[in-house]
Amino acid sequence: MGSGRSARAKLLLAAPLLVVFVIVVLLALRVASQTPVGGASEVGFARAATALPPYHPLRFTPSQTAIERTVNQGFAQTWRAESASSASRLPEAATSASFPPIDATDSSSPTSYALAFTQELFDVDFARSTREELLAWASYNNSPNSLVKMPAAINLKVLPASLTINPTSVPTSEQWRRLAAARTSWRVSGLVTSVSPDWTRLLSTGWKPVDPLMVMYDVSGTLTVATPGHAPDIKSIFFVLILGGASWHPGYGAVVVNDWTVN
Numbered sequence: 465m466g467s468g469r470s471a472r473a474k475l476l477l478a479a480p481l482l483v484v485f486v487i488v489v490l491l492a493l494r495v496a497s498q499t500p501v502g503g504a505s506e507v508g509f510a511r512a513a514t515a516l517p518p519y520h521p522l523r524f525t526p527s528q529t530a531i532e533r534t535v536n537q538g539f540a541q542t543w544r545a546e547s548a549s550s551a552s553r554l555p556e557a558a559t560s561a562s563f564p565p566i567d568a569t570d571s572s573s574p575t576s577y578a579l580a581f582t583q584e585l586f587d588v589d590f591a592r593s594t595r596e597e598l599l600a601w602a603s604y605n606n607s608p609n610s611l612v613k614m615p616a617a618i619n620l621k622v623l624p625a626s627l628t629i630n631p632t633s634v635p636t637s638e639q640w641r642r643l644a645a646a647r648t649s650w651r652v653s654g655l656v657t658s659v660s661p662d663w664t665r666l667l668s669t670g671w672k673p674v675d676p677l678m679v680m681y682d683v684s685g686t687l688t689v690a691t692p693g694h695a696p697d698i699k700s701i702f703f704v705l706i707l708g709g710a711s712w713h714p715g716y717g718a719v720v721v722n723d724w725t726v727n
Contacts, residue, residue: 517557517620521608521675521709521717529670554621555600557712562593563601571715574707578657578681581605581705581718585633586652586687590643598634599624607708607717610675620711626720633703633724648691652701655685660704675708677716687726700727 570580602624663680689697710717
């Protein structure tokens with residue numbers, strides 16, 4: 465009986481991760497019903513050449529200890545067949561002049577990648593870029609979720625889907641149009657990243673991720689919202705960023721952005 469309590473206690477340490485992936489998977493239903501932002505053309509996009517990426521991230525097969533089985537079963541239970549849906553309405557993986565690829569050097573280090581990803585995600589000139597370009601760039605930076613089995617088409621869109629869930633870090637279509645009309649821009653500064661205590665506690669149980677590059681960061685910083693004719697609006701931001709092996713290129717990518725908070 466004591467061992468049963470111990471297993472349950474260890475599984476509770478994985479709760480934050482479970483919540484992240486339940487939300488993202490369920491979001492696929494909602495995202496598929498939304499219409500993408502208009503106004504972005506195919507011109508200027510450097511799209512992926514194939515429907516599925518030729519690059520496959522590294523995978524590790526941990527020994528099936530009791531804690532491995534317990535945590536993995538918990539992750540598996542978060543997936544429900546009825547939650548699966550096409551994410552085809554989200555843009556395909558692409559980069560552009562507004563959102564270029566992250567430098568290969570930064571993609572080789574988790575801390576450097578987390579900083580570079582955050583900088584590009586939030587340094588936005590709304591009048592000179594589109595929401596579709598940003599979400600396409602997110603698709604290009606996607607890291608497939610290795611904790612819950614899901615259709616490949618959805619697994620290639622987990623990151624952009626997470627950026628559109630409430631509370632969302634990416635403005636809605638209508639909000640983007642208003643920000644563009646006002647010539648508003650965002651700039652992020654003072655970024656601080658640290659490995660999330662939730663991730664450290666989960667690893668301390670002896671569980672190992674299938675993706676050897678997977679790690680969870682807490683990210684904080686300052687977001688300056690600038691609009692001509694108005695004083696800058698300075699906000700503090702926080703979110704949880706889960707990294708892993710990228711879908712479309714060697715090195716790190718982002719699995720999901722979660723717990724977006726603005727003050």
